[in-house]
Amino acid sequence: MSMRETAPRPVEGAAKARRPRRLPARAAIDEIEETGETSATSGDLDLSGLDGVIGYTLRRAQLAVFEDFARRFARLDLKPAQYSVLLVIGDNPGRKQSEIAAALGIQRPNFVAMLDELERRGLAERTRSTTDRRSHAVVLTDAGEKLLAIARAEQAQQEIDLGAFLGDGGREALVGMLRRLARID
Amino acid sequence: MSMRETAPRPVEGAAKARRPRRLPARAAIDEIEETGETSATSGDLDLSGLDGVIGYTLRRAQLAVFEDFARRFARLDLKPAQYSVLLVIGDNPGRKQSEIAAALGIQRPNFVAMLDELERRGLAERTRSTTDRRSHAVVLTDAGEKLLAIARAEQAQQEIDLGAFLGDGGREALVGMLRRLARID
DNA sequence: GGATAATAGTTATGCTGTATATCAAATTAG
DNA sequence: CTAATTTGATATACAGCATAACTATTATCC
Structure with missing residues (x-):
C-alpha cells in the first residue's frame, strides 16, 4: 500500500482525490458570494461541489482510515x-x-x-x-x-x-x- | 494500499438475491465441523473476520462506487x-x-x-x-x-x-x- | 539596487498497486 | 490417450502518487 507520511491526502472528485484538509474559510465563501460566480480572487477555493458526493467522501474516508491503520500497524x-x-x-x-x-x-x-x-x-x-x-x-x-x-x-x-x-x-x-x-x- | 484488485463477490450470510453457491456449503460445513476448526476442505472460505471491519468494507465500497462511476461516465x-x-x-x-x-x-x-x-x-x-x-x-x-x-x-x-x-x-x-x-x- | 530566497510550472524519475498474457506442471474431461 | 482446464509463477505494462531538481519569475532583505 502506499500510505505516505505527512503528505497531503488525495481528494479527487468523486474519484481519487487527494485531500483538501480544510473547508473553505468563512471569509472566502463570503468573498466568492459577493463577487458572484467568479472566484478568481484569493483565498480558499470553493469545493462545495464535492461536499456531498458519495464517491468523493468515500475515497477520502477510506484514505483517512487506511492512514490510521498504517499508524496502528506500523x-x-x-x-x-x-x-x-x-x-x-x-x-x-x-x-x-x-x-x-x-x-x-x-x-x-x-x-x-x-x-x-x-x-x-x-x-x-x-x-x-x-x-x-x-x-x-x-x-x-x-x-x-x-x-x-x-x-x-x-x-x-x-x-x-x-x-x-x-x-x-x-x-x-x-x-x-x-x-x-x-x-x- | 491494496485490498484487492478486482471486485470479488463478498460472501454474505443471509438475505437475498442470487447465489446457488450455498449448496456445496452444507457438505463443507459438515466436514468442517467434523474436523474442528480446520477449513482445509472445499467450499466457500470463511471471511467473517473481515465482515465488520470498517477499513475493509470502506475500501470495498469505494471501489464498487468508483466502478459504478466509471460505467456512468464512460x-x-x-x-x-x-x-x-x-x-x-x-x-x-x-x-x-x-x-x-x-x-x-x-x-x-x-x-x-x-x-x-x-x-x-x-x-x-x-x-x-x-x-x-x-x-x-x-x-x-x-x-x-x-x-x-x-x-x-x-x-x-x-x-x-x-x-x-x-x-x-x-x-x-x-x-x-x-x-x-x-x-x- | 542587487543578492538571495521563495513561488509556479515543468521534467525526470521511482515505487506501489493492479491488470493481462503466457508458461510449465499437474489434473481432469472427452 | 489427447485435449482442455487448473495452479502457481514469470514477465510486463500502466496508472496513481511521490520526490528531486530545473527554469522563469517574483518577492525579500541588506
Whole structure:
C-alpha cells in the first residue's frame, strides 16, 4: 500500500482525490458570494461541489482510515492487504493459494509476491498438497499466528475507536451501508 | 494500499438475491465441523473476520462506487479525478493551476499532465497571468462547461440512485459519517 | 539596487498497486 | 490417450502518487 507520511491526502472528485484538509474559510465563501460566480480572487477555493458526493467522501474516508491503520500497524509492519491475507489464511488454514487470493479479490499473479514476502518473514508457509500436486496449501506458522493475534487486537481497537468517533450505533450503520454499496453492480 | 484488485463477490450470510453457491456449503460445513476448526476442505472460505471491519468494507465500497462511476461516465470519457478537476475549475475559474491542484490534494507535478490532457481535449485552458507571469490561470472552455454540465447531471443521478439503494436518509447519514472519518488524524 | 530566497510550472524519475498474457506442471474431461 | 482446464509463477505494462531538481519569475532583505 502506499500510505505516505505527512503528505497531503488525495481528494479527487468523486474519484481519487487527494485531500483538501480544510473547508473553505468563512471569509472566502463570503468573498466568492459577493463577487458572484467568479472566484478568481484569493483565498480558499470553493469545493462545495464535492461536499456531498458519495464517491468523493468515500475515497477520502477510506484514505483517512487506511492512514490510521498504517499508524496502528506500523509497529507490526503490516499493510492492510497483508493483514487481510494473514487473517484469511488464519481463518482458513490449508486452503489453496488461489482460493485465498480469490477470496480477497487479489489476482493470482500478484498474490505470489505477497505470499513470498509473508513466507520470507516466517509468517506463512506453502506446503505442496499431496492430493493435487499443482496446488499449495497455505498455513500460518506459529509466528504468523502470534502476529495475527496481536494484529486482531490492534484492529479490534481501531473498530472500537472509530465506533466511538462515530456516534452511537454509527459504526454498525456505516458498515451496513458500506456492505450494501460494495455489492452494487 | 491494496485490498484487492478486482471486485470479488463478498460472501454474505443471509438475505437475498442470487447465489446457488450455498449448496456445496452444507457438505463443507459438515466436514468442517467434523474436523474442528480446520477449513482445509472445499467450499466457500470463511471471511467473517473481515465482515465488520470498517477499513475493509470502506475500501470495498469505494471501489464498487468508483466502478459504478466509471460505467456512468464512460460515455463522457471522464475518470473520477478528471471530473473532480473539471468541477473545481468550473467552480473556481481563473484560479492558479497550483491552487486547483492543491485544493484537490494533487501534487503539482502530477497535475501538469492532467491539465495537458484536458487542454488537449479542448475542455480547459491555461492563460498566462499578466500580473504574475509565473502562474497560469485556469478556466474551462465552452466545451468544458458543456461537458461539466452533463457530468454534473450524471453525477447527481448517481447520488439519487445510491441514495435510493441505501434506504431512507441513508445517503445523508453515510456522507455525514464519511466526512467525520475523513478528518481523523 | 542587487543578492538571495521563495513561488509556479515543468521534467525526470521511482515505487506501489493492479491488470493481462503466457508458461510449465499437474489434473481432469472427452 | 489427447485435449482442455487448473495452479502457481514469470514477465510486463500502466496508472496513481511521490520526490528531486530545473527554469522563469517574483518577492525579500541588506
